[in-house]
Every structure is written in structure tokens, then in C-alpha cells.
Amino acid sequence: MNRTKPGTVRIIGGRWRGRRLPVPDLPGLRPSGDRSRETLFNWLAPHLRGSRCADLFAGTGALGLEAASRGAAWVVLVEKASAATRCLEENVAKLVADGEHGTIEVVRGDAIQWLAGCTPASLDLVFVDPPFGAGLVEDVLEGLEHSECLSPGGLVYLETARQDDEAIPGPAWETLKDKTLGHVRMRLLKESEVF
Template sequence: MSAPVRRGAPPGEVRIVGGRWRRSKLPVPPLPGLRPTPDRVRETLFNWLGQHLHGWRCVDAFAGTGALGLEAASRGAVEVVLVERQPQLLRALHEHVQRLQGASDVVRVVGGEALGVLAGLPAARWHLVLLDPPFDGGAALFEAALRQARRLVAADGLAYLEAPQPWDEARLASLGWAVQRHLRAGQVHAHLLRPLDNLQP
């Protein structure tokens, strides 16, 4: 969520769309280029996922404002890991977790580079891995994040990818993924991905 799509100041807050913290507003640090996932895209994503994530374990690998991961926790996830490297955003994430009642029981904020943190998480444990890499990070970053996510998800798990362009099926298949749903909203392409069964090592 920390990738620039346009110049200028980010919105001053994000809003949790559903679940126990529905309508909670979270302040956003004034960092130029910050790109929170729009409410409409988050609402669509959680419509795809079925609204309730009771018992799910989730990783928000490029957390930024934390809107995606906190939305998952609001909707019943039992474990959510928020990964962010930017110090100001890290402070804000810790504040969000303290502000939202019960969040500290299920949400863990981890500082560091996303790929390194993902590499240290247990494999085949997670129901949902959320990937919103910097849009200017290059194809190698996206591919590395998708590979790590494929290692992390359970057999029936899913990944969510935001990107500045759609990812074609052949390219995703080479990384062990198939597209389940796709949405374009302005300059954002949102993909819900499921793991392929025939991934080769």
C-alpha cells in the first residue's frame, strides 16, 4: 500500500468497511505517494471471500495503512500479521492495533522488508496472503512476493494481488497461481488467486 500511483498528499484516514470494527476510521500518516486500497476495492475483495473470515490466518505483506489486514481481522480472522518497513507507518499500525478493541489479541505488527519476513513465516499455514507491493518495485518484486505467498498458503488458501496491470494466466501459472477473480478500479488491478495443484518445485 505504500506505492505511488499519483503525486500529492494521501487521504487523511481509511475506514474499515465491515465486521466488528465497521466504520472505524484510522488516521493515515501524511506521506506523499501512499496508496491505500480504496474502500470499494476492499468491499469487493471481501465479497469475493464471503464476508466472514472466522478462523482464518492472514498475512498483509506490504501493509502500509493496514487497511487490508485490519479488515480481515475485523471480519473474524484469528491471526493477522502486518508487515511494513516504513517507520512512520509502523508507528501508525501499532497505534491502530491499540485503538481497536481486541485487535492486539489477533494482530501482530512486524517491521522489516516484506520478502525477508515472508521467508521466515511457516509454510502452508495461511488462509490468505495479501500482496500490495509498491507499483514501482518492478516485476522481480511482484514475482518474488508471489513465490513466497505460494509457499505460505494452505492447500485451500488464497492470495490477493494488487498491481498496476493485469497478470496473465500463463505468467501466474509459472508461479503456481490461477486467477479466481479480477477487478479493475482506476489504476489498480485486483486479483484473487488460488494455488495450482500441479506446481513443480
């Protein structure tokens, strides 16, 4: 059951567990639900502490802030919408005022362009949760391949609509986990070693 109030997102684990953060009412803004985040962060538990993460298409920041709450050392939240970016900046300021934390950076910009300038091997984990049906998944995965920003063994979390055919990763990616919850398909990927 999702116990988050409308207009808020709830951090479900780690040092900020239970904190509710306001989110803007924007068309297409769809925070990952509590149930899917719980599944995802169970998958990621052995990989989070000290990791360097990017939350592309951050929106509410639910994934990146959850990672920071659970011990990621550095998180960048990349979001194009200015209203969402302002809200992310305000929420980060509230959380970091509470004490010890890793570094959290908010970047207003296009996720695919941001990847093009990403330092090689600088990320351990990338969250890819673009607007459903926008046809962005293939471009993002190609951007990840070309930028070489994933560290060796780095992981990519891909969240799409269950019915999105365009969201099937190509031969450059190996699927480690694959689960459907309601209308959401969740996948954990790593770069294929044979590609």
C-alpha cells in the same frame, strides 16, 4: 464513492465498521479504496472467519485490519517504513482496546524476507499490495512458493496497477477472480494444482 477523509482509512465492515483510523502522509502510501475493498471482501466472505492472514506491504493496514474486523483469527501486518509501522501499532492498540478481537501483530521489516522465515502451511490468506511499479510482485509470488507458507487451499490477493505487465502470475498460480477498478487490477489467486 470513497468517503474516507484525507489522512484516514475507514474500516468498511465487521465489528469495527465505520471506524476511521489515521494514516501517515508518506510518499507512495496508497491505501486500497473502499470500493475495491468491498469487492475483495465480498470475494473472501466464505474464507475469513477464523483465518490466519498476512498483509504484506501493509502500509495503512487497510486490508489486514479489515480482515480482523470481519473475523480473521490472526493477522500479521508486515511493513518496512518505520513511520507507517508506528501508526499501525497505534491503530491496532486503539482497535483492540474496544474489546474482543483476534490476534493482530505488527512486524517492521521487508515482506520478502519475512516470507523466507514463515512457517510452512501457517497462512490461509495473504494480501499482496506492493508499491505500484516497484517490480516486487514476481519476487513475492516466488517467495510464497518457496516458503510453502500457504495452507492447503490458501488464497493470495494481488493488487497492482492496471498497466503493470510484471504482475502476471506464472504457471504456479491459478487466477480465481480478476477485476479492474479504475487504475487498480485486483486478482484472487491460489496455488495451481497441476504445477
